[in-house]
Amino acid sequence: MIRWLGAALLAVVIGIGLFVLAVSGRLPEIAGVNVWLLAAAPLLLWLLAFAVRSYTYGGALSHFQFLEEQAQEAEVAWSHWAKRHFAVQASCVVLPEQVSAAVIAQGAAGEPRRPGEACRIADLPAKGNERVQVALQKLFAGVGPALMALPADRDLRVTVLHDVEAEELENFQASWRKAWLKAMPSRSQVAASFISELSLQWLEDGLKTPGAAIDLILVLQVNGASSYSDGLAALLLCPDALAQEWALPIQGRLLRPMHLNVEQLKTEFPLFLQTQLTARNATGILADSAQWQPCLGSILSMGEAQQAKFQAGQQWVQESLCGVPGPFSAWLLAALGLEMSRHFQQPLVLLSQEPSQRWISTVATGELA
CATH class of the missing domain: 3.40.47.10 (Thiolase/Chalcone synthase)
Known part of the structure; x- marks a missing residue:
């Protein structure tokens, strides 16, 4: 989680840097690009990556919980059988x-x-x-x-x-x-x-x-x-x-x-x-x-x-x-x-x-x- 927070902070810093460069006119190549969209792009990429990671983690967590429930049911069944x-x-x-x-x-x-x-x-x-x-x-x-x-x-x-x-x-x-x-x-x-x-x-x-x-x-x-x-x-x-x-x-x-x-x-x-x-x-x-x-x-x-x-x-x-x-x-x-x-x-x-x-x-x- 700390790594993801660090990545978010880095995306914000990069976005601010791109905003400053675009406003100052030091990069004529991006003069025609919407400055707000450019500044938000790093953070949007971070949000997309975070969403994908959360989805896969949620699936893995659900699978783990399913396996844990199955293991508990098997343990109960085995204990019952042993009795x-x-x-x-x-x-x-x-x-x-x-x-x-x-x-x-x-x-x-x-x-x-x-x-x-x-x-x-x-x-x-x-x-x-x-x-x-x-x-x-x-x-x-x-x-x-x-x-x-x-x-x-x-x-x-x-x-x-x-x-x-x-x-x-x-x-x-x-x-x-x-x-x-x-x-x-x-x-x-x-x-x-x-x-x-x-x-x-x-x-x-x-x-x-x-x-x-x-x-x-x-x-x-x-x-x-x-x-x-x-x-x-x-x-x-x-x-x-x-x-x-x-x-x-x-x-x-x-x-x-x-x-x-x-x-x-x-x-x-x-x-x-x-x-x-x-x-x-x-x-x-x-x-x-x-x-x-x-x-x-x-x-x-x-x-x-x-x-x-x-x-x-x-x-x-x-x-x-x-x-x-x-x-x-x-x-x-x-x-x-x-x-x-x-x-x-x-x-x-x-x-x-x-x-x-x-x-x-x-x-x-x-x-x-």
Whole structure:
């Protein structure tokens, strides 16, 4: 702006100079030119240039304001998307060493597991069909009341995550059917999907394109032998939009998970806290594998910088509590995290990993945090 004022002053000076020269007759070449028009020409040129510059600046400013508004709308939309969640009507988890939220809260989880140690659920028979039957009974006991309370007109979709060998799958399916009919005779028409892997990407896909059914995910990780530990879990859940529409009772919330590149932890973890604001209210962190251990210190310091409420001494690694995580560790972690969130009545940040991907997410109680 100062430069434009200087240019205007210079135009005035030049105009005065031309006026003096024209009046004095020292420039006969301009004798026939209107002296006032000649004197005003520099200032008129300045006004024309200033008008053009103002027009282009105004256009650029309008474009900038438009982009800024678009960025703000995108940020609001992203924050809203980050708050999306699966509403959990019921959940239960059974882990080795009787690890539970209450045991962890009391600090009575026993000695840390040795690296590479695979632990068994003591209450399960050693092998055979009876092992599956007992496992299913435990899961149905945990979520049975919530299943019975579901309105009869609501569709129920059952997914069974299992580590059963192919040659044993038929017997396993028969055992499941028998246990299901005993636990839920009113839902005898339900047919389960039996799969051996399910990524947390399923949650994000389910929020993007929600169906019209309530999902029951049963996790049976019972054949790890010396490779990985046992684990049982059941999750009865549906997308938040359906839960609100149907006014379903909610025990907890499983918020949208986010891919996490550990090599870019310094940028991705602050982004997670800035978008999934519920995570800032989390007081604890629960990880599935000891491979997360080197990251916990950095996560705590970055959380403090982002005004998160993480508390010292409230970081747990599931592997150190109940042995080597298996193929379904992300779902077992989610179930344990939901139980701990209900116990502490606080959100909890979860760190889980799959063979090709790591995830960070938040679990919380049914009330908005």
